[in-house]
Amino acid sequence: MPRFSIVTPIHDPPEPVLRAMLASVGAQGFGDWEHCLVDDGSTAPHVRAVLDEAAVAEPRLQVGHRVANGGIVAASNEALALATGEFVVLLDHDDELHPDALRRADEALAATPEADYLYTDEDRIDEAGRHSSPFFKPDWSPERLRTQMYTAHMSVLRTALVREVGGFHEGFDGAQDWDLVFRVTERARTVVHVPEVLYHWRTLPGSTAGEGAGAKPWAYDAATRAIQAHCDRTGVRAVASRDATYDGVYHLTPRLDEHPLVSIVIPTAGRSREIGPDLVRLVTQAVASIVERTTYPSYEVVVVVDGTFEANGELVDELRTIAGDRLAVVPFARPFNFSQKCNVGVLASRGEYVLLLNDDVEVVTPSWLERLVMYARLPGMGAVGAKLLFGDGRLQHVGLAFGGPMPAHVYRGYPGDHEGYFCTTLLACNYVAVTGACLLTPRAVYDAVGGLSPRLPLNFNDVDYCLKVRSLGHRVAYDPDTVLVHYEASSRSLTVSDGERELLLDRWGLLPGHDPYVNPHFNRSSVDFVPPVYLSDGSVA
Amino acid sequence: MPEPTSTADQAVLAPDDEMARLRAEVARLRADNERLRIEHATLGEEILRLRDAVVGRDAELGTARGRLAELEGLVTRYEHAAHRLDDVLQSRSWKLMWAAGAPVRKVRERSKGE
Numbered sequence: 276m277p278r279f280s281i282v283t284p285i286h287d288p289p290e291p292v293l294r295a296m297l298a299s300v301g302a303q304g305f306g307d308w309e310h311c312l313v314d315d316g317s318t319a320p321h322v323r324a325v326l327d328e329a330a331v332a333e334p335r336l337q338v339g340h341r342v343a344n345g346g347i348v349a350a351s352n353e354a355l356a357l358a359t360g361e362f363v364v365l366l367d368h369d370d371e372l373h374p375d376a377l378r379r380a381d382e383a384l385a386a387t388p389e390a391d392y393l394y395t396d397e398d399r400i401d402e403a404g405r406h407s408s409p410f411f412k413p414d415w416s417p418e419r420l421r422t423q424m425y426t427a428h429m430s431v432l433r434t435a436l437v438r439e440v441g442g443f444h445e446g447f448d449g450a451q452d453w454d455l456v457f458r459v460t461e462r463a464r465t466v467v468h469v470p471e472v473l474y475h476w477r478t479l480p481g482s483t484a485g486e487g488a489g490a491k492p493w494a495y496d497a498a499t500r501a502i503q504a505h506c507d508r509t510g511v512r513a514v515a516s517r518d519a520t521y522d523g524v525y526h527l528t529p530r531l532d533e534h535p536l537v538s539i540v541i542p543t544a545g546r547s548r549e550i551g552p553d554l555v556r557l558v559t560q561a562v563a564s565i566v567e568r569t570t571y572p573s574y575e576v577v578v579v580v581d582g583t584f585e586a587n588g589e590l591v592d593e594l595r596t597i598a599g600d601r602l603a604v605v606p607f608a609r610p611f612n613f614s615q616k617c618n619v620g621v622l623a624s625r626g627e628y629v630l631l632l633n634d635d636v637e638v639v640t641p642s643w644l645e646r647l648v649m650y651a652r653l654p655g656m657g658a659v660g661a662k663l664l665f666g667d668g669r670l671q672h673v674g675l676a677f678g679g680p681m682p683a684h685v686y687r688g689y690p691g692d693h694e695g696y697f698c699t700t701l702l703a704c705n706y707v708a709v710t711g712a713c714l715l716t717p718r719a720v721y722d723a724v725g726g727l728s729p730r731l732p733l734n735f736n737d738v739d740y741c742l743k744v745r746s747l748g749h750r751v752a753y754d755p756d757t758v759l760v761h762y763e764a765s766s767r768s769l770t771v772s773d774g775e776r777e778l779l780l781d782r783w784g785l786l787p788g789h790d791p792y793v794n795p796h797f798n799r800s801s802v803d804f805v806p807p808v809y810l811s812d813g814s815v816a
Numbered sequence: 817m818p819e820p821t822s823t824a825d826q827a828v829l830a831p832d833d834e835m836a837r838l839r840a841e842v843a844r845l846r847a848d849n850e851r852l853r854i855e856h857a858t859l860g861e862e863i864l865r866l867r868d869a870v871v872g873r874d875a876e877l878g879t880a881r882g883r884l885a886e887l888e889g890l891v892t893r894y895e896h897a898a899h900r901l902d903d904v905l906q907s908r909s910w911k912l913m914w915a916a917g918a919p920v921r922k923v924r925e926r927s928k929g930e
Contacts, residue, residue, distance in 0.1 A: 615861070622860040725867030743871045746878075782872050784879035 277335075278307040279377055280360030280434065284350035285314045285368040290321040292369040292402070292477055297329050299371035299475075305378035308364075309335045311357035316344035348451050351443045362393075363437055365430045365452060369477040371400065372429065373813075376473040380431050383469045391433040391463035392456065394426035395473040396794070398813060402479060406813035410697055411794035411806055415466040416705040418650070418752045421502055421511070422525045423702050424453040429474035432459050447501050449494025454501035461509060470794050472813065499525065513649055524698050526756055529642060529649040534573040537644055537715070538626030539565060542579045542607075542616040543634035545590050550666060550762055557762065558590070558634040563597050571644035579605045579620040614727035614736045617711075621721055629721050631737075633712040635762040636663070646757045647715040650703070657749025658716045658741050660709025661757035662700070664691050671761045672713075673699070674706040674753040675738060677790040678802030681771065681779070682708060682738045685802050696804035701755050707745065707790055709753055711737030712761055720744055734775045742783050 281300055285293070300310050310333070314322055323340070330336045337357045341350060355363065362384065366372060376395070384390050398409040412425055419425050430452065440458040447454040460466060495517050502515035502525055512531050518524035543558040550560075562576055576598050580587050583606050591604050605623045607616050621629050628651055630644070640646065643661065650659040663672035668691040675682045685706075686695055694701050711727070714737060724743040727736040741751045796815065798805040808816035904910050 618861055618864050619857070622857055622864075722864070723867065724871050725869070726864040728868045728872065729865060730868070730872075739872075743868075743875070746871065746875055782875040782879065784882060 277309045277360040278305075278381055279309070279362050279364050279431070280358030281308060281310045281364045281366050281372075282351060282354040282358060283310065283312045283366045283368055284347050284354055285312055285317060285322060285326070286344065286347070286350070287317045287319045287322065288368040289479070290319075290325060292479065293322065293325050295371055295404070296366065296368060297325070297333075299374070300366070301333060302374045303372065303377045304374055305381055307381075308377055309337060309358070309360055311337045311339075311354045313339040313341060313350045313354040313357070315347070315350035316341045346448050348443045348445050348448050351451060355437065355442050358434055360434060363432045363434050365428070365432075366474075367428075367476075369479055370428065371475040371477070373471075373473040373475065375471075376429055379469055379471060379473055380429070383467050384431070387465055387467050389464045390467040391436050391465065392426075392459050393431040393467040393469065395429045395469045396471055396796075397428040397474040397476055398472045398809070399478050400475040400813075401477075405811040406475065406809065407811065409472055409796075409806060409809045411470065411472075411796045411804075412468060413704070413794065414468045414470075414791035416792065417460065418703040418705050418750070420457070420460070421505065421515075421527065421703060422755075423523055423698065424450070424456075424498065425697070425702075426456060427452070428476055430456060432456070433463075436462060447497045449491050450497035450501045453498055454504065457501060457505040458508075461505070470796065475813070495522070498523075502527075509653075511649070511653060518701065521694060521698050521701060524701050527649070527703070529645040531645055531649060531652075534571060535627040535648065535652075536625060537571065537574040537628045537630055537648065538577055538621070538624030538718075539574055539630045539632050540577045540579065540617060540620035540624060541632050541634050542613060542620060544581045545587060546634075548635070548762065556590075556593075559593055559597065561632065561634050561636055561638075562594055562602075564636075564638040566598050566601070568638045568641045569644055570641045571648070574644060575601050575603060575624065575626060577603045577605060577620045577624045579607050579616045579623075581607055581611075583608055612729055612732040614731055615729045617736075618726040618729070621718070621726060627718055628715055629718050630713070630715045631711050631727075633761065633763075636712060637760040637762070639664075639758040639760060640756065643757045643759065644715075646754050650752050650754055651715050651717055655748070655750050656717075656752060657720050657744035657747070658709060658714055658751045660706075660715075660751075660753045661713045661759055662753070662755050663710065663712060663759050663761040666760060666762050670700065671763060672710045673755065674704060674792075675708040675710065675741075676706060676793050676802040678793060678797070678799055681776065682735070683802045684710070685804070689803075696806065699804060703755060704753050704792070705750055706741075706753055706792055707751065708738040708741035709751055711740065712763070713757075713759055714740075716740075716744070720747075720749060723747060728778075730778055731775055734771045735779050739779060739782065 312326060314326060326338045330338045339353055339357060341353065380393055383393060396409065396411050398406050400406050413419065436459050437455065440462065443451045443455055499515050499517050506513050506515060513527035513529050516526050516528065518526060541558060541561060545556065545558060547554050547556045558578060565576060578594060580590065584591065594602055594604065603623060605620055607619055609615065617631055628648060630647065647659045647661065650656055660672065665671045670686045670689045670691055670693060672684050674685045676685050686693060686700060724740065724747060728739050731739055745751060796807055810816055
C-alpha cells in the first residue's frame with residue numbers, strides 16, 4: 276500500500292499545464308505514491324494523448340477514462356476508487372505540487388500518527404509559472420473553516436476516513452473539497468498544519484484562482500450548501516450565507532431554539548466621559564444600548580460598582596429606570612482590582628453563560644447575544660469575543676495574538692472596514708485570546724479555571740483567562756459579525772507593570788513563535804499578519 | 817400588664833406574643849441569612865482564587881518543563897559539538913595538517929614581529 280494516492284479529476288486542461296501538473300508529481304523527492312487520474316470525458320484530443328504517454332512512462336500512474344462528462348464529483352469519486360494509498364492527496368488538473376510536498380507531508384504525518392487530515396500553505400502561479408499571493412495559514416481553526424475554505428490546498432486525508440464518510444457527495448460541485456473536508460474533520464482525531472507553501476494553485480482565465488466568483492458562480496452556492504450541511508450535522512444552530520462583497524467569505528446567522536440565561540457582568544466606577552459633544556456616564560450608556568438594542572430574550576445585567584449602595588444611590592436609580600428587573604447591582608468596596616470585581620459580579624449572577632462587558636462599550640448588533648451564544652454553545656468552546664470599533668470607527672479589537680513579546684490587538688487602529696490578510700477580520704476565527712471588554716464564556720468554564728486571576732488586577736487578565744481556558748482543552752473564538760463600539764481612548768497608554776508581565780511569562784512561557792494562529796512566516800515584530808516579501812520564483816526575500 | 821384571667825383574654829393576647837416571637841425569629845434569620853450570604857460569596861471567591869492558582873501552577877509547571885527540556889537539549893548539543901571538536905583535534909589528519917602548517921605559522925609570526 277503506497278503512503279499517498281494523489282487524486283486528480285481531469286477535464287480539458289490546457290496541454291502545458293496538464294504536463295506541468297504531471298511533471299510536478301514526477302519530481303517529488305518522496306517516492307512512495309501513486310497518481311490516480313480520471314479523465315472526465317475531455318473533448319480536447321491532447322488530454323488522452325498526454326495521459327496515455329504519461330502512463331507508459333510512469334508505472335505509478337493509474338488512469339481512468341469516462342466516456343461522457345459526469346462532473347467533478349463523479350470524476351473525483353472514480354479517481355478515489357482507484358486509490359490504494361494510506362492517504363489521499365487532492366490535486367487539481369492545472370495545479371502543481373512543490374517538489375518537497377509529499378516528503379514534508381510524510382514527515383508531519385509520521386510525527387503525528389493519529390492525524391487524519393493535513394493541510395499546507397499555498398500560493399498561486401500564472402501560466403508562465405510565476406509565483407504570487409502566498410497564503411500563510413493559521414493552525415487548525417474549526418471556526419474559520421465554517422466561514423472560509425482556508426485549508427484548501429494541499430489537503431491530505433486519511434483514505435479510510437474518506438471512504439467512511441462516503442467520499443465526495445453529489446450536489447456540491449465546485450465546493451466538493453470543502454464538503455469532504457467538513458465531513459472528515461468532523462470525525463478526525465487530529466488535524467495537522469504544515470506551514471510551508473507546498474501547493475501552487477494555477478491562475479488561468481476561467482479558473483476560480485484567476486477570475487474569482489465570475490468563473491464558477493455555482494461553486495459559491497455549493498459552498499453555502501456545504502456549510503449549511505455541516506452546521507446541520509454538527510448542531511450549529513445557524514443559517515449560512517455568502518458575503519455580498521468578498522468572494523470565499525461566508526456568514527452564519529443564528530437560529531437558536533433555546534435561549535439560556537446570559538448574565539452580562541459590567542464592572543464600573545460610574546465615571547463619565549466626553550463622547551462627541553456630550554458628557555456621558557459610560558455605564559448608563561452601555562446599559563441603555565443593551566436594553567434598547569438586544570433582541571435576545573433571556574439576559575440579566577449585573578453591574579459591579581465601586582463603593583457602597585448608599586454612595587451610588589443615584590446611579591442605581593438611573594440604571595434601574597433603564598433596565599428594570601433585569602438589573603442587579605453589586606457593591607465593591609475594596610481597593611481596585613478589575614479581576615476581583617468581575618469575579619464578584621459573576622458570583623452574584625445566575626446565568627448559564629457569563630458575558631464580561633466593559634462599561635465603555637455600546638452595542639451595535641441587535642443579535643449580538645444570539646451570535647455569541649450560538650458560538651458558546653458549540654462543544655469545546657471556552658470563550659467568544661466580538662469585533663470592537665473605536666468611537667471613530669477604526670478597529671479596536673478583532674482578536675489578540677502574539678507577535679512581539681507580549682500579546683497585542685490584531686489590526687488595532689486600522690480602518691473599520693479593513694478586511695485583513697486573506698479576509699481575516701471578516702471571518703470567524705480562533706485566537707489564543709480575545710479581549711475581556713466583551714467576552715462570553717460558559718459559567719462552567721469560568722468556574723473551572725477560577726475566573727479572572729486577581730493576581731492580574733489591571734492588564735492581561737483576559738489573555739490569562741483565555742490561555743487558562745485553552746489549557747483545559749477549550750477553544751477561543753472571534754465573531755466578526757458581532758459589533759460593538761468601544762470608547763476606549765485610542766491613545767490610552769498600554770503600560771504594563773513588571774509584575775503582570777512576569778506572571779504572564781511564568782505561567783505561559785515565551786509564547787511568541789508558538790502562537791498557533793500566527794504563521795511562522797509572518798513578521799514577528801507585528802501582530803498584523805504581515806507576510807514576507809515573496810518573489811516570483813516562490814522564495815522569500 | 818395584668819395576667820390574663822380568663823380563657824377569652826388568653827385567646828386574644830397569645831397571638832400577639834406569638835407574632836412578636838416570630839418577628840424576632842425572622843429578624844434573627846435575616847441576619848443569619850445576610851451573614852451566610854457574605855460567607856458564601858467569600859467562599860466562592862476563595863474557590864475561584866484557588867482554582868486560578870491550581871490552573872496557573874499547572875501552566876507554570878508545564879512551562880518550566882518545556883524550558884528545562886529546551887535547555888537540556890541545548891546542553892546536549894553543546895556537548896556533542898565539544899566532543900566532535902575534541903575528536904577532530906585528536907585525529908591524526910588534524911595533527912598532520914597542524915604539523916604541516918608549522919612553517920607557515922612561523923613566517924606569519926615573524927612578519928608580525930617586524
